[in-house]
Each structure stands twice: as structure tokens, then as C-alpha cells.
Amino acid sequence: MRKISRIKFLIFAVLTAFAVVLAAETLIVKVQTTNLRKEPKFYSQTVAVLKAGEMVEKISTYDGWYKVRTSKGIEGWLHSSSVREKRFSLLAMDRSIQTTASVDEVALASKGFNKQVEKKYKADHTEISFVWVDKMIKFKVTPEQLRKFLKKGKLGEFGGAK
């Protein structure tokens, strides 16, 4: 009898999980930071900046871009390479969309080759300098600089590309 109720529960769980997966597609930001853009273009105006682990709801797709809604209700476009799909959302059954990844997700994401491993490597190899690596990371091309450069050089969609 106990086994039958367990089977019933498992059937319910599987069906619910399928329904949840199909109903709400949640995306998780997988890069350090990304711009939520007004239009599906890299040089488009930024409407919000999202950080690694933040979750958004997918509304629609267009040519490698996702139109999404944040937990604060802000809508905009993210490039598909900046997010991964949250493949399982059983937890969403009784909770509204979460703004950040779970503790386990953050722990898992921050494990592996991380800052702590780099710190140990630096301590073991004081002859290797990271000064220029840190400087290099600060080189930024803003969306506006990129737009001007593409436009002046007749590149991208200014040159006829889609």
C-alpha cells in the first residue's frame, strides 16, 4: 500500500516537473556582468546591468537574443551567450521567480578553478606578475564607442549586415 502511494507521488512529481519546465523558462546569467539592452543589439542602450547568477524570465527569442523580464519587472534583451537555461524548476512550484541562484548553485559555481586557487598559485609563484592582466581587464569598449566605430567604418548593420 505504501509502495502504491509512493508510485502515485512519483507520477505526480514527474508530471508536475514537466509542467513547470514547460510553463516558465528561467534563464540564469552565466557571465560576470551583462547589459540588459533596450534592443537586440550590442550597442543598444543599457536598461539594467545583471550579474552572474541572476535569474530572469524568458519572454521571446530573436536571432540569438532573448527578450526577458527581471524580478523587478524590467524588460529588455540579453544575448544567448550570456545566459544558460535553468533546466529544472521544481522549486518554482511554491515560490515566485528567485532573484538570485540558490546557495548550492552559488557554492557550486564558485568552486573549481576560482579566485582562491589563483591566490594560491600567485603565492607559490611570486615571480609571475598579474599587474598587466588586471590592467587588461579594465580595457572597455562602451556600447556608444562601438556604435560610432561600426557606423564610421560602415560595419555591421551600418554596412548592410543583419
Next chain:
Amino acid sequence: MKAARTFIPALLLAAIILMLSGCAELKQGVESLPGVKLSTSDTQAVIKTTKALRKSFSDITEEEEYYIGRSVSALILSKYNVYNNNAVTRYVNTVGNAVVVYSDRPEIYAGYHFLVLDSDEVNALAAPGGFIFITKGLLKRCVDEEMLAGILAHEVGHVSAKHGLRSIKKSRLIDAFKIMGQETAAKYGPDELSQLSDVFEDVLGDISERLIERGYDRKYEYEADRLSVKFMSKTCYDPNGLVDFLKTMVDDSSKDSVHGWFRTHPSAKDRLIRARKEISALKTVPQKVAVRTTRFKEAVKLLK
């Protein structure tokens, strides 16, 4: 009948496991199923099975790729000096990022960054995580923006297709993932950190040996050329810029080329033939625009 009773729950549980493919989510999922009494060891076994799936280069996270790339870059920079000129650096970064946004992988953990190396050697290198280097010698060889874009697009292709990560020996990754899988605390303990640090150094060794000493596998170089043609034409650069550069390398036996490019790249003649073939397969080939050549000459005129 008895077998069916055991089989059905097992089958259903397997279906749940398949859906709960994220490891952390799996742990929460398994533990939060009311009415399902899985022993602690069973729960751990299920989680362990999922963790065991992380065993190839493609399972390396964006963040891990970034940290590997940082240290590989530090190693590259221990062998080269930096050509510290803001205007040139800014220009190279802008051309590079113009190609990046039309690449297969425009957004990576911390973005793409380009640096000019103060060397007369003719060379370019791409570390995982988007750290791209071009020597002053190679920059001087370029005559227009298309040629520079072709070289940078080739390097972006290496990052986009994860050629650096593919150079890591499989046994190293298995060792690394095993150590990572053992640890459950938020931070590594001294023993795990020490073990992981050793594997990390081996990983850096695998990549930098390829990148600096031996060069990538021939097939990766051909793939990077193919991607260069693709990214350039999508950006509306004339992909013949890559061909023009390769032409300068055919029959070049100068010391600066032999020490740099030819040590780590296959014959320019073979690459030239393949690149031309890629271009001839394009539906439309974008043309050069004079304004691009003008701004290229303006940007590099102070190059010493």
C-alpha cells in the same frame, strides 16, 4: 509483479533525475520530494552520479575558463613586455570587439580584451577567457584594418571554439573534477587547495606549452581561419584581409616570423588555399571601405 513494483519507481526516479540535471538543483530536488524516503547514501549516490558527468573540457564553467585564462596570460606576459600606448591599445580593442559581437560567442565571463606586446616577432596568441595578444611586429605587418581584423578574428575564433581548453589533457580534468567533487564546504580546505593547485599548474602547463611553444593542433588553426572568414564577413569586413596577411607569410623566412608565427602555426600556403576556398563559398563578400584604411593608418602611425 514484484519486479514491476521495483522497476516502475526506479524508472520514474530515473526520469526525475534526467530532468534535474543541474547538480545543486538535483540535491534540492531529491531532498525536497515529500513521501520519498531515500537514504542519505542513496541521495549522495544520485548527486555523485551527476557530478561524475563533469569530465570534459566543455564542462569547464565560464568562470573557471576566466581564471585559467588569467594565469595563462600572466605566463605569456612573463615572456613578453607590453607595448604601452593607450591610443594603439584602444584601437586594437575596438577592432577586436567589433569582430567579437559578430562571433559565435560574443559574451564570455569577463569579455574579450586585447593587448599589444612589445616585440618585433610576428605573432598573436589567444588565452582562454578572451585574453588576446598581438605583437608590435605583427601589427606593423598589417597594411589596413581588414588585415588586423582578420588576425584578431582568427584569435577570437580560438577562444570561441575553446581551443585552449581543448588542449588540456583529459586525465588532468578528471583529476580536477574529482577533487572539486569531494569538497562540500564553501571554501577549499588546505589539503584540497594544495591538490587542486597542483592540477591547476598542470592545466596551465598544457595550455601554455601549446600556445607559446608548439602551437595548436593544425586542425584548430584551420578552424580558426574558417571562423575568421565567418566573423569578418558577418562584421562586413572583407575576409580577404586574412588572405592578404597569409600572403605576406608565404615564403617568409625572416627571423621574426620564424621565431614567432611559424613556430606555432602551420604553413601559410596551406592556410591560404583553405581561406580562399572558404571565401569563395560565401554568398556575398563584403568590400573594403577607404575610411577604415584611413583610420587604421592614423591609429598605427606612431607605432615604433
